[in-house]
Amino acid sequence: EIVLTQSPATLSLSPGERATLSCRASQSVSSYLAWYQQKPGQAPRLLIYDASNRATGIPARFSGSGSGTDFTLTISSLEPEDFAVYYCQQRSNWPTFGPGTKVDIK
Amino acid sequence: QVQLQESGPGLVKPSQTLSLTCTVSGGSISSGSYYWSWIRQPAGKGLEWIGRIYTSGSTNYNPSLKSRVTISVDTSKNQFSLKLSSVTAADTAVYYCARGNLSTAMVAFDYWGQGTLVTVSS
Numbered sequence: 001e002i003v004l005t006q007s008p009a010t011l012s013l014s015p016g017e018r019a020t021l022s023c024r025a026s027q028s029v030s031s032y033l034a035w036y037q038q039k040p041g042q043a044p045r046l047l048i049y050d051a052s053n054r055a056t057g058i059p060a061r062f063s064g065s066g067s068g069t070d071f072t073l074t075i076s077s078l079e080p081e082d083f084a085v086y087y088c089q090q091r092s093n094w095p096t097f098g099p100g101t102k103v104d105i106k
Numbered sequence: 107q108v109q110l111q112e113s114g115p116g117l118v119k120p121s122q123t124l125s126l127t128c129t130v131s132g133g134s135i136s137s138g139s140y141y142w143s144w145i146r147q148p149a150g151k152g153l154e155w156i157g158r159i160y161t162s163g164s165t166n167y168n169p170s171l172k173s174r175v176t177i178s179v180d181t182s183k184n185q186f187s188l189k190l191s192s193v194t195a196a197d198t199a200v201y202y203c204a205r206g207n208l209s210t211a212m213v214a215f216d217y218w219g220q221g222t223l224v225t226v227s228s
Contacts, residue, residue, distance in 0.1 A: 032212035049214035097153040
């Protein structure tokens with residue numbers, strides 16, 4: 001099983017600041033990595049797939065990068081609606097998710 | 107716009123079988139471009155993939171749950187279903203159905219249901 005770790009667990013930032021979230025895989029997942037945003041009481045929403053492609057309707061302030069074992073989700077300038085939990089996911093033999101990074105308001 | 111909606115009992119007794127259905131609207135479940143998954147999330151915790159079914163009927167399950175899980179599809183009703191047997195309190199979670207998009211190399215989950223809370227308790 002490929003294990004995903006995310007850091008930091010919590011990121012406290014102010015609106016307008018840049019957010020950098022990390023996801024590391026226990027072995028290479030090539031570019032087969034996605035990022036999701038989840039707000040309280042809601043289902044996850046796909047943000048990024050194949051490591052760097054924005055899903056339909058996702059604002060340009062969200063970007064993804066990386067390959068192999070190290071990946072980054074960057075939010076260039078936080079909007080109030082961006083404060084949420086972010087999960088990475090790989091597909092490998094079966095899909096697994098990271099434990100999440102919570103982005104909260106400083 | 108594709109929509110997924112979970113339905114089923116919100117309370118299941120220990121040792122019994124949890125049964126949920128996901129109804130897909132706004133698109134055909136028979137499209138070969140997707141597969142259909144169940145994913146769960148215990149309160150305050152992360153996401154766990156349960157399994158998937160392709161339109162061919164082929165299935166794959168999380169090895170940790172494989173002995174207890176069955177996923178099936180009813181194309182005539184545009185629905186797919188989950189059965190999880192011998193449940194315990196550890197199976198209490200919000201259960202989501204989701205669509206896996208085969209047009210993306212990593213088969214991302216691009217549409218999700220709103221989720222349904224299932225509590226295992228006597």
